[in-house]
Amino acid sequence: MADIKVEKKKGWKDLPACDYLEAGSAAAFETGDWRSEKPVWIPENCIQCLFCWVYCPDSSVIVKDGQMTGFDYKHCKGCGICATECPGKKGNKAIKMEAEKK
Amino acid sequence: MANLKELSKRPELLSGGHRLCAGCGAGIIARQVMMAAADKPVVVANATGCLEVSTTIYPFSAWKTSWFHSAFENAAASCSGMEAAYKALKRTGKVDKDIRFITFGGDGGTYDIGFQSLSGAMERRHRMLYVCYNNEAYMNTGIQRSSATPLGAYASTSPVGKVKKGKEQIKKDLTKVMVAHNIPYVGQTAVGYWNDLTTKVQKALETDGPTFINVLQPCRLGWGYNPADTAVLGRLAVETCFWPIYEVVDGKYKINVKPKEKKPITEYLKLQTRFKHLLRPENAGIVAEIQKNIDENWAWLQMMEECSNKAGV
Ligand SMILES: Cc1ncc(C[n+]2csc(CCOP(=O)(O)OP(=O)(O)O)c2C)c(N)n1
Ligand code: SF4
Ligand code: SF4
Ligand code: SF4
Ligand SMILES: [Mg+2]
Numbered sequence: 001m002a003d004i005k006v007e008k009k010k011g012w013k014d015l016p017a018c019d020y021l022e023a024g025s026a027a028a029f030e031t032g033d034w035r036s037e038k039p040v041w042i043p044e045n046c047i048q049c050l051f052c053w054v055y056c057p058d059s060s061v062i063v064k065d066g067q068m069t070g071f072d073y074k075h076c077k078g079c080g081i082c083a084t085e086c087p088g089k090k091g092n093k094a095i096k097m098e099a100e101k102k
Numbered sequence: 103m104a105n106l107k108e109l110s111k112r113p114e115l116l117s118g119g120h121r122l123c124a125g126c127g128a129g130i131i132a133r134q135v136m137m138a139a140a141d142k143p144v145v146v147a148n149a150t151g152c153l154e155v156s157t158t159i160y161p162f163s164a165w166k167t168s169w170f171h172s173a174f175e176n177a178a179a180s181c182s183g184m185e186a187a188y189k190a191l192k193r194t195g196k197v198d199k200d201i202r203f204i205t206f207g208g209d210g211g212t213y214d215i216g217f218q219s220l221s222g223a224m225e226r227r228h229r230m231l232y233v234c235y236n237n238e239a240y241m242n243t244g245i246q247r248s249s250a251t252p253l254g255a256y257a258s259t260s261p262v263g264k265v266k267k268g269k270e271q272i273k274k275d276l277t278k279v280m281v282a283h284n285i286p287y288v289g290q291t292a293v294g295y296w297n298d299l300t301t302k303v304q305k306a307l308e309t310d311g312p313t314f315i316n317v318l319q320p321c322r323l324g325w326g327y328n329p330a331d332t333a334v335l336g337r338l339a340v341e342t343c344f345w346p347i348y349e350v351v352d353g354k355y356k357i358n359v360k361p362k363e364k365k366p367i368t369e370y371l372k373l374q375t376r377f378k379h380l381l382r383p384e385n386a387g388i389v390a391e392i393q394k395n396i397d398e399n400w401a402w403l404q405m406m407e408e409c410s411n412k413a414g415v
Contacts, residue, residue, distance in 0.1 A: 021160070021162060022161075025117075026118070026162040026163055028162065029121075031118065031121065051106075053106070054133075055130055055296065056130075059116055063110045066110055075117075075118025077123075078124060079124040079330060080328075080329065081329070081330055081333060
C-alpha cells in the first residue's frame, strides 16, 4: 500500500473536479485513537462463531482461515458491538471491553 | 447460501480507516452486502450521505472494488448507466467477465431526492441491486427529517417542545412502492440479521433484473443510544413488528422472520433519545397511534403472504 500523507488543506479552486482514489487506501488512516474502551479477546471462551467479525462496522476483527484471531487496534473504534454480539461459552463472553489507558 | 466461515474467506471489500461514527450500522450493512457480493467482480455506485462521505474522505477510499460517486440524487441513474455500458461491451465481446452492479443510498438519497432516478432505473429494468441503508433521517447534514422518519421521532427539522412533538406525519412505505414497480425481487431487512441480509443480497444478485433491498440502520447519533447496541436495536425493531423482515419474489410475499411474540412498541422507543418525549403521559396518544399503525401493517403483511401464495395467483 502506498503511504498516503494528508496534504495541507486545499482551497476549492485547487481541488480536482474529478479524481480517482486508491482502492482501500483508507487503511493507511488510523481510527484506533478514537477509542475510549478497547475490546479484549479471551480465547478460552471463544466458540469461533464469527459474530464479532460479521458485525464489526470497521473491519477490525481479524479472521484467518475461518478463525477469529484478535483485533486490528489500528482501526477498531471501540464501539463494543463485538462484545455485545459475542455469545461466548456457557454464558462467559469471549470479548470484554476495557477502559483505554490514556 | 454461504455461511460465516465461507464468507470470511472472501476478499474484504471495505477497509478499516473510514470515518463513520464508532458503532455505525451503515458500516455493518456495507460490509455484509459486500461480503455477500465478493465472489464475483462488483461495481458500486454510492449516493451522497454518511456512507459515501465517510468512506471516501479525500485522498482516501475504503473501497477495494470499483466505486463511483457523482451526486446525491442520481446514484441509481449512474449505476444504470454503468450497467448499460457493461452490457454494450459484453455484446461486442470487449468484456467477458460476469460483473455485478450495486447502488447504496441513504433514506434521504432513496426515499426523497434520488427517488425518481431509482424509479426510472427499476422501470428500465437494469440488472442492478439497489440497497437503501435506512437510518430514517438525513444524518450526514445534522438529522433532518426525511420521508422515512417515523411518526413522533425527533429530528432537527421536526423538533420537540411545548407545541411540536417530533415528526407529525407517518413515514412513506418505500418497500411497498418498490413492489409496485413489479420488479422481480424486493426485500426488507434490518441490521442484526446478518444471515437474512447476506441471503437477500445473494438472491438479488442472482436475479436477472432490477432488485431492491431496504435495510433499517440504527444510527447511534441520530437515534441516541449506546453504540454497542446497534444490532440489538435493529432486532427490537423487528421483534416489535415496527420493521417487518420480508421479501416479495415475483409478486409473492414471504415474511422471513416471524417474532414469537410481538413486543410492545414502547420496548423499542424507550431505548432511543429521538423518541424519549413520547414516553411522557401527555404523549400517550402518539404511542397508541404508532402501535395501531404497526398492528394494521403486520396484519396486512400476513394477509398478503397468505393470498399471494395461493395457487393460481
Ligand atoms: C443536491 C444536494 N442537496 C443537498 C446535499 C447535502 N447533503 C449531503 S449528505 C445529505 C444527507 C443525506 O441523507 P441520507 O441520504 O439519509 O444519508 P445519511 O447521511 O443519513 O446516511 C445532504 C442533505 C447534497 N450533497 N446535494
Ligand atoms: S469494538 Fe467495535 S470497532 Fe472494535 S472490533 Fe469490536 S465491533 Fe469492531
Ligand atoms: S463472537 Fe465471541 S465467541 Fe464468537 S468468534 Fe467472536 S470472540 Fe469468539
Ligand atoms: S451519523 Fe449515524 S449514519 Fe452517520 S456515521 Fe454516524 S452513526 Fe453512522
Ligand atoms: Mg439517512
